[in-house]
Amino acid sequence: MKNKILWVSFLAVSAAMVLPGAETINGAGATFPAPIYQKWFQEFHKLHPDAQINYQSIGSGGGIRQLTEGTVDFGASDMPMTDEQIKAITKYHVLHFPTVMGGVVPTYNLPGVSDLKFSGETLADIFMGKIKKWNDPALKKDNPGVNLPNDDITVVHRSDGSGTTFVWTDYLSKVSPAWKSKVGANTSVNWPVGLGGKGNEGVAGLVKQTPSSIGYVELIYAAQNKMGYGSVKNSAGTFVKADYNSVTEAAAGAAKDMPADFRVSITNAPGKTAYPISTFTWLLIPDKIDNAAKKKTIVDFLQWMLTNGQGLAQGMDYAPLPKPVVAKEEKQIALIK
Amino acid sequence: MGTAVATAPPPSQARKLTKFWRDGDQITHLVTFIFAASVFVITVWLVYELWIHSAASRAKFGFGFLTGTTWDPVAVQFGALPFIYGTVLTSFLALLISVPLGVGAAIFLAELAPPKLSNACTFLVELLAAVPSVILGLLAWLSMVPIMRQYIEPFLKHTIGFLPLFTGPAYGVGYLTAGLILAIMTFPFIISISREALLAVPREQREAALALGATKWESTWQVVVPFARLGIIGSIFLALARALGETMAVTMVIGNDPAIHTSLLSPGYTIAAVIANEFTEATGDVYLSALVELGLVLFGVTMVLNGAAQLLIIATTRKGSKRD
Numbered sequence: 001m002k003n004k005i006l007w008v009s010f011l012a013v014s015a016a017m018v019l020p021g022a023e024t025i026n027g028a029g030a031t032f033p034a035p036i037y038q039k040w041f042q043e044f045h046k047l048h049p050d051a052q053i054n055y056q057s058i059g060s061g062g063g064i065r066q067l068t069e070g071t072v073d074f075g076a077s078d079m080p081m082t083d084e085q086i087k088a089i090t091k092y093h094v095l096h097f098p099t100v101m102g103g104v105v106p107t108y109n110l111p112g113v114s115d116l117k118f119s120g121e122t123l124a125d126i127f128m129g130k131i132k133k134w135n136d137p138a139l140k141k142d143n144p145g146v147n148l149p150n151d152d153i154t155v156v157h158r159s160d161g162s163g164t165t166f167v168w169t170d171y172l173s174k175v176s177p178a179w180k181s182k183v184g185a186n187t188s189v190n191w192p193v194g195l196g197g198k199g200n201e202g203v204a205g206l207v208k209q210t211p212s213s214i215g216y217v218e219l220i221y222a223a224q225n226k227m228g229y230g231s232v233k234n235s236a237g238t239f240v241k242a243d244y245n246s247v248t249e250a251a252a253g254a255a256k257d258m259p260a261d262f263r264v265s266i267t268n269a270p271g272k273t274a275y276p277i278s279t280f281t282w283l284l285i286p287d288k289i290d291n292a293a294k295k296k297t298i299v300d301f302l303q304w305m306l307t308n309g310q311g312l313a314q315g316m317d318y319a320p321l322p323k324p325v326v327a328k329e330e331k332q333i334a335l336i337k
Numbered sequence: 338m339g340t341a342v343a344t345a346p347p348p349s350q351a352r353k354l355t356k357f358w359r360d361g362d363q364i365t366h367l368v369t370f371i372f373a374a375s376v377f378v379i380t381v382w383l384v385y386e387l388w389i390h391s392a393a394s395r396a397k398f399g400f401g402f403l404t405g406t407t408w409d410p411v412a413v414q415f416g417a418l419p420f421i422y423g424t425v426l427t428s429f430l431a432l433l434i435s436v437p438l439g440v441g442a443a444i445f446l447a448e449l450a451p452p453k454l455s456n457a458c459t460f461l462v463e464l465l466a467a468v469p470s471v472i473l474g475l476l477a478w479l480s481m482v483p484i485m486r487q488y489i490e491p492f493l494k495h496t497i498g499f500l501p502l503f504t505g506p507a508y509g510v511g512y513l514t515a516g517l518i519l520a521i522m523t524f525p526f527i528i529s530i531s532r533e534a535l536l537a538v539p540r541e542q543r544e545a546a547l548a549l550g551a552t553k554w555e556s557t558w559q560v561v562v563p564f565a566r567l568g569i570i571g572s573i574f575l576a577l578a579r580a581l582g583e584t585m586a587v588t589m590v591i592g593n594d595p596a597i598h599t600s601l602l603s604p605g606y607t608i609a610a611v612i613a614n615e616f617t618e619a620t621g622d623v624y625l626s627a628l629v630e631l632g633l634v635l636f637g638v639t640m641v642l643n644g645a646a647q648l649l650i651i652a653t654t655r656k657g658s659k660r661d
Contacts, residue, residue: 059617085620152506159593159610161410161618184411187618195508195604196593198614209483210508 025294028056029063029076032163032218033100033281036316037076040309044301051297060163061187067094067284073294075284078163079187080263092288095336096262097302097329098280100310100318101251103219103242104167105229105277109207110134110149115241117142119233120175120268120276126214127155127172128179129193134212142233149212156206156215159196161187167279168216171267175276219247220317234276235268246275247319255324262329278319287335295336302333384636391630393622402630408595410615415627417634419595423512423605424638427587428580430516430601431523436573438520439527443569446528447535448557459532466525474586477518482509482590485517490602505600510592513601518586523576530575534568535561570650574643581639584609608635 027037034057041053058066060077067075068088075094086094106118122138125131131138135148158165170185183189195210197203200221207215219242222229231239240246253271258264268276285302289295306326313320321329398405398415405416442462446455486509493503538561546556562569584607592604593614608631619625 061618061620064620082620154506154508159588160614161616163618186411187620188410188615190407190409190411191594194594195510196606196614198588198593202589205478206510209486 023050023293023297024052024054025073025297026054026056026071027063027074027076027283028058028066028072029284030060030078030163030281031057032078032102032220033076033318036100036313036318039312039316040301040305043309043312044304047304048297048300051300053297053301059161061161063284067286073289074286074298076282077284078279078281079166080265080282081284089286092286095285095287095332097283097285097332098251098262098321098325099283099305100313100320101247101278101280102167102318103247103250103275103278104164104171104216105219105222105242106214106216106232107204107207107222107227107229108214109211110151111211113146113148114228116146116230117233117239118230120171123232124172124176124179126153127157127192127194128176128182129155142239151212154210154213155191155194156197156203156210156213157191157194158188158199158203158216160198160202162199163187163279163281164200164216164218165189167267167277170265170279171277174265174268219243219319223317232276234272234274235270236272236274238272240273240275242275242277244314244317244319246273247278248322250274250276250278251280251319251325252322255322255328258325258328262332280321285336288337299333299336303330306330384633387629387633387636391626391633394626394630397623398627402627403634406597408611410619410621410624413621413623415623417608417631419597420606420608420611420631421634421638422597423515423591424581424607424609424635425642426512426601426605427515427519427591427607428577428642430512431519431580432573432577434517434520435524435527435576439524439572439576440531440569442524442528443531443535444557444562447532448561449553459529462525462528466529470522470583471585473518473522474589477514477521477586477590481514481518485509485514493602501599502601505598505602507602508592508604510590510604511600511602512591512598512605515587515591515605515607516601518590519580519583522583522586523580526576526579527569527572530572531565531569534565534572537568538564566654567650570646574646577642577646578639581635581642582609583607584613588614608632608638 034055037055037057041055044053045051055076060079063072063075063077064081064085066072068085070091080096081094106123108116110116116139119138119142122131122142125138132153133150134153135150139148166185166187169179169183169189172183173180173185183192195206197206197215200217203215204217204221204225204227207213217227217229221227229242231241234240249271250266250269253269253274254264254266262280262282264280266278266280269278283302285298289298306321306329310320310326394402394415402415402417403421404418405414406418407414407416408419409415446458450458486507490507490509490513494507497503542560542564543556546560547553551559587607588610591606591610593606593610594604595606595611598605612628612631616625616628619628
C-alpha cells in the first residue's frame with residue numbers, strides 16, 4: 001500500500017516535471033549578474049505564470065560553450081563573444097543584449113590612509129611590479145598631502161577565471177601600452193606579480209589580512225560589504241569614485257559610438273563624471289528561435305527587462321542602463337525571428 | 338557427524354547439489370570479476386577521455402608542455418612545470434609532516450594507550466578524516482594564514498633564514514601553508530589505517546619478543562612495526578593520493594602564482610587548483626584542452642609517484658629479509 005502511494009506520487013512528480021517542459025527556457029553563463037537574473041526570472045514568472053526561465057551561473061566561458069553546443073536556449077557573459085566564437089555557431093546569429101552594468105574598484109589595506117587616488121598608468125605599473133613602494137613618486141603626485149609609508153606593495157589578484165579580471169585587465173591595456181604588450185586582457189592572465197585569491201571574497205580577504213596590499217573587486221561586492229576603495233582617474237582627467245551613477249555615466253559616454261551589435265568595451269569611456277573601469281554584462285540570444293512559445297517568452301522578457309526590470313537593478317546594487325542604450329536595444333529585439 | 342551421514346541425500350541428488358554449488362562458484366567468480374574489471378574500465382576510460390580532449394594542446398605544445406614555465410591565456414602559451422612542481426612539493430611537505438606524526442600516533446593508540454583512551458581517540462580521528470576539505474580550507478584561511486604570516490614565517494626567517502628555502506616576504510600563503518593544511522588532512526588516514534595494521538599483528542609476536550627480554554619499546558619498534566609495515570605503507574599511499582589531488586583547501590592558501598620558487602614561503606600553484614580555478618571561464622580550444630592535459634599530467638604524476646613508492650617498498654622488503 002505504502003509502495004503504491006510512493007509510486008503514484010513518483011509518477012505524478014515526474015509528469016509535473018515533464019509536462020511544462022515545453023515552456024521551460026534554460027540559460028547559463030556569467031556569475032556576476034546571476035543574483036539579478038534570478039530575481040528578474042522570478043518576478044517575470046509571477047507576471048507570466050506559464051513562462052519558466054531557469055538560469056545556471058556557471059561562468060561566462062561555460063555559458064558561451066553551452067550556447068555553442070546547443071544545450072541551452074540562451075547564454076550570458078561578462079565579456080562579448082569574439083568573431084570566431086560567433087562564427088562557430090552556424091545555425092543562427094547571436095545577438096548581444098546588455099542587461100545591467102558593473103564596475104571594478106581598487107581596494108587596499110594601508111592603516112590610517114583612506115580615499116587614495118590612482119591614475120590608470122600607476123595602477124598598471126603597480127600590477128606589473130614596476131612600482132614597488134607605497135611612497136613611489138607617481139603615487140605621491142596623485143595624492144598630495146597624504147602620508148604614504150615606505151612599505152612594499154603586495155599585489156592581490158583573482159586566481160579564478162572571471163569577468164572581473166577581464167574588465168580590470170581590459171582597462172589597464174587601454175591606459176598602459178606596456179601592459180597591453182606584456183600582459184593583455186582576458187578572464188585569466190599571466191600576472192607579472194602578486195598573490196591570487198579565489199573569488200571576490202578571496203581577494204578581499206587577502207587584502208584585509210595583508211598589510212600594505214592592493215587588489216581589485218567588483219563594485220557590488222565592495223558596496224555590500226562596506227569596503228573602502230580608491231578613486232580612479234578617468235579619460236577626462238578627473239578622479240572619480242565608483243558608484244551607480246558614475247558607472248551608468250560611462251555607458252552614456254560610450255553610447256554615441258556604440259556599435260550596432262553592442263559588443264563594446266566601455267572601460268576608459270569619455271565623459272567628465274564617467275567611472276573608467278565599468279562594463280556591461282550581456283545576454284546572448286539566438287536571432288532565430290524555432291519554438292514559437294519560447295520565442296514569445298524570450299521577446300516578452302527582454303521587453304520587460306529593459307523597462308520595468310531596470311527599476312529593480314539599483315535595489316540590488318547593479319547600475320541600470322542609460323536611456324539611449326535601452327532605446328537601441330529595443331530596436332534589436334525586432335531582429336529575433 | 339554420524340547423523341549427518343545417515344540423512345544425506347541419495348548419490349544422484351548429492352551430485353546435483355555439488356554441481357549447483359560449483360555453478361554458484363562460477364557465478365560468484367563472474368560477478369566479482371565484473372566488479373573488479375570496472376576499476377580497469379573506468380581507469381582506461383578516464384585516460385582515453387583526457388587524451389582525446391587534450392588533442393589541441395598536445396598538438397600545439399608536444400612534450401614542451403611538461404617543461405614549459407609560462408602559463409599565459411592571453412598569448413595562448415601554456416606550460417605545466419610550475420604546477421607539477423607545486424603539486425609534488427606541497428605533497429612532499431605534507432607527507433614529511435604527517436608520516437612521523439601519523440605513524441607515531443598510531444603506535445601510541447595501538448600499543449601503549451589504555452583501551453578507553455585509544456577508542457575515544459580513534460573515534461575522533463575517523464571524524465577528522467571525514468571532514469570535507471573545504472571546511473579545513475576555511476580553517477586554514479581564517480586562522481592558519483594570519484598565524485603563519487605574523488609568527489611562524491618571521492620566526493623561520495630570523496632563525497634559519499640563511500637557507501634559500503626560507504627567504505622572501507612572509508605573505509602567510511604559499512607552499513609551506515599549503516603543505517601544512519595537507520598534512521592536517523592526510524594524517525587521520527595514516528593514523529586510522531596504521532593503527533588497524535598494528536592491532537592485526539598477532540599477540541604471539543609481542544609475547545615472543547618480550548620473552549626474549551625485549552623492552553616494550555624494542556618489541557614495538559623492532560617486531561610489531563616491521564610486521565605491520567605493509568599496512569602502514571598502504572596508509573601513506575592513500576595519504577599521498579589525497580595530497581596530490583586536493584583542490585579546494587590548497588587553492589585557498591597557496592597564493593595561486595604559476596611560477597617556480599625555491600623559497601617555501603613563496604606563493605605557488607598546484608595542478609588540481611588551476612583546473613578548478615580556470616576551467617569555468619576558459620574560452621578557446623587550446624586553453625581548454627591545455628587544462629584537460631593538466632589533468633592527464635596529474636594522472637601521470639600520481640602514477641609515477643606511486644610506482645616509485647612501490648619500488649621503494651620492494652627495495653626495503655629485500656633489505657629486511659636479508660637482515661632476517
